[in-house]
Amino acid sequence: MSLSAIIVMLGSMVVLWGVANSALIVSMRRQERKLALIQSQGGFEPFSPRAFQDLQQWCDQHSDHANIAEVEALLQQQEEAMKAYPQRFY
Amino acid sequence: MTIKSQGGPGSSAEPTIAREQWGSRFGYLMAVVGAMVGAGNIWRMPYVTGENGGGAFLIAYFLLLYLIAVPGLMGETSLGRYTRQGLLGTFRQLFGRNRMVGLGLVILIFNIVLMSYYSSIVGWSLYYAFHALIGTFSQQDFDTAALWSAFNQNKLLNVGMHTLAMGIVSVILLFGIKGGIERMAKWMMPVLTIALVAIAIRGLTLPGAVAGLEFSFSPNWEYLMRGETWLAALGQALFSTGLGWGIALTYGSYLGRNDDIPLGGGIFTAVGNTSFGLLAVFAVFPIVFAFGISPTSGAELAFVALAKAFGGMSAGYLWSLLFFMGFLFANLTTAIAITEVGVTTYQEERQVPRQKAVLVMCAIIWVLGIPSALDSSILGYLDFVVGNWGLPLATFIIMLSIGWKFDARRLRLVSLNRGADMYVSWRWEPVVRYQIPLIMLGIMAYFLYSNLSTTPFKTLSGLVVLTLLIPGCMWWMRRHESSTSISTHWVEERS
Structure with a gap:
């Protein structure tokens, strides 16, 4: 496999899978934080x-x-x- | 859990039915990404990537994804969350009770027509998932081309599979947003991910598999200078993400007022959807090249080439089962979402229980889908008209409505940035106001130009149908809105 193809492949993995997984994790954590605030003080x-x-x-x-x-x-x-x-x- | 609505500013001025909400953040994210991941991600994206310069195509695609699909999905979802209504209710809030509500009806009709033939595709994948389950493809020297040909010629079987597909969609939708759509998506999408990852790992261990990766990723830089590459990337970025079809709007209408939209409804939806396309590249093309199959796309790739390749692999039963079950789940979650657009709208417009709305909408789609199930040329024609004209027009209408009628700035201030996990700046506004509508016009003009000489009948007839559909829907809705208004006044006076 050529070096340029390897670079594009790895770059695609970072740009897509990396971003999608990060967005999913951050979004879930932030939602947990919102729910914790609602439970502890009633809102935010x-x-x-x-x-x-x-x-x-x-x-x-x-x-x-x-x-x-x-x-x-x-x-x-x-x-x-x-x-x-x-x-x-x- | 999602955050329950507390009303307040941004609440709908129109009376609405007590509204269900997504049960969890993970459930919403899986449902919305499942809605966008369909057959096109698996049987189209790998081939389009390889045919349009590999890495060069991917670079063009990423740019357009972030510049158009992500901002567009943010806008559509936040409009739905703001109005908390389906398509017609949203257009009524934007334009008032007049003929302009007909624009919402145009988009609704596109969704119903799209689902009428997409149901046949779900039926195909059901049929192949069944064959994978009973081990058909792992038989020695099984002729997959003959199976596909026999299946295509059996009209009754095709109608039966279409019926079964609509039956499954109906049952899931009967359980509601949380109990049906969300519950299904929460396990179907992880199963699809695991299936594709497992197939990709197996495919990469096959001798000659690297050639498939080389075909898909090797950058051919001169392709970046070709208009066709950018158009293919644009088509994939827009149609694969389902921007402007009313799906994001409908799913967004079930979000809580303080739920995030930019990160989940925008970035995760668009990038997550494409991530499945990338996963399909890894899962499909190493196997295609390892077995010396000519790279192709569409039904032939999935139902003939890959089905044959799985049969030739050790533990072929497992791989074919994983692939076709995953493929079925991808199609099913999309079918559920397309149908839900009609169900939500019908329920609100007719003020009927959800069960009745589901049964009526699925029955309409089932009847309309019979011609496509009987004759694949009808399916091809509808796909041509809806794909070339209907969906770009729907996106054009929704983006124009957000950008100009509602006002992109107002939407960003009062809805998009509310409860947001990331701040969206003013730069989002010109994208929705100018960039996306202009690109949609350009796409439709290009389709007209490129198809007129090669398929003049299909092109012109599609154009005529659409030209008549818009004023027809506007006329119908003007009548409907004025009669509803009169009857409302009459009831008020009597009481």
């Missing part, structure tokens, strides 16, 4: 700090947008979760 904050920042920025820039109420409600939900749940998921 739904947005990461960056996602929360995006929501805030959007609200600041679109104060008269038709969907402002929806985004504001999400911001409020996040703030309430931050107050209610001392242990953070993100």
Whole structure:
């Protein structure tokens, strides 16, 4: 088997099997963490700090947008979760 | 367990039936990857890879997978999770009660037509799994070509296998999302993985097997300059991942509000699906080359060439059983997912119990699938029309609806990044808004250009059917929506 074929084969294994298995393991572990937080304190904050920042920025820039109420409600939900749940998921 | 919904923002404004949820994260991930892994991963990807420059094709494929399939699946799944409805309910939430809901009906019809002939393929794999079980292929000098030919000519048997396939799909779906789809996927997908790994290990120990790997992986760099290579990679990346057919949307609608989507519904689904394709390369082509079989794809590869090769191997009974059972599971999990799109939508639209929705939808698909079971040329024609026009159009409609009508930015902010295991930045938005719809248009234009001279009747008739289908569905849904609206007002006034 040629060296280039070996490199492509190994690279494909890493890019596909490596990524798929890592994604599966990380996803399962994070879900376990979420469930542990729900069991210990009743919930967790739904947005990461960056996602929360995006929501805030959007609200600041679109104060008269038709969907402002929806985004504001999400911001409020996040703030309430931050107050209610001392242990953070993100 | 998945995280149960607590309502709140992003909850549907439309009344919905009390909604079941996935029972576990592993179950959802297996179900969604099982939905995408089908016959194409096993009997098409190895051949397409080898024929299009091996390693060069894989590089093009990986690029397109990460640039298009992953972001597209993220969008479709998060739209389903946001609306928590099936196809028509989702389009109604996006466009309101008007004719545009007909676009959802167009996608639903593609799914039903796709399943009507895919059921025959499930039937073939059932028939071959049965033959593997009774040891047909391990007989001395067994003629697999004769078996395939006899099977094809036996119309009654084909209808019977189609009926059995739909029967199995119905029974699984009757048990619901958690008790049926998830429970099956949780053991079928690991069994498929183990089967392919075992066959790959056995195949690699055969003399001459390395030539199969050389054929598949040896990079032929000039292929990267050919448009055909990129188109083949694009076709494999899009159609193999099932992007835009409503499957990811439907499965996503059963996720909890704080469940992750980008990592599981996006990256794992797309890359995991392709990982099975890579596993098939290892499982199939070393055996094909070790037995001096001409590399090919499709039914001939699985049912004639590989069936013969397994018979020639020591412990051939075991290898043929593993392969055909794995192949059956791959097809069955896909068939379940395609049918579930119709079941979820029918249940919501007609407000009927799930059992009734399953039986009605499976009966419709069974009746529509009889012509394909009787005549393989009908199956080929439907596959041509749905594959060339239907599925790219469905993806085009869904991506445009996400990107422009719902607004990609809004979806990213309120749904995609909610409970996410990885942050999705603004760069995702132009991919959904521009990149995927434009590529879909390009694919349809290319199919028209390349098929018009070689198969003018099939190409033009498919185009005519689609051209009539869109306004027809929009007209039908406008009538349906206005009559529903009138009857709702009447009931409200009376009460």
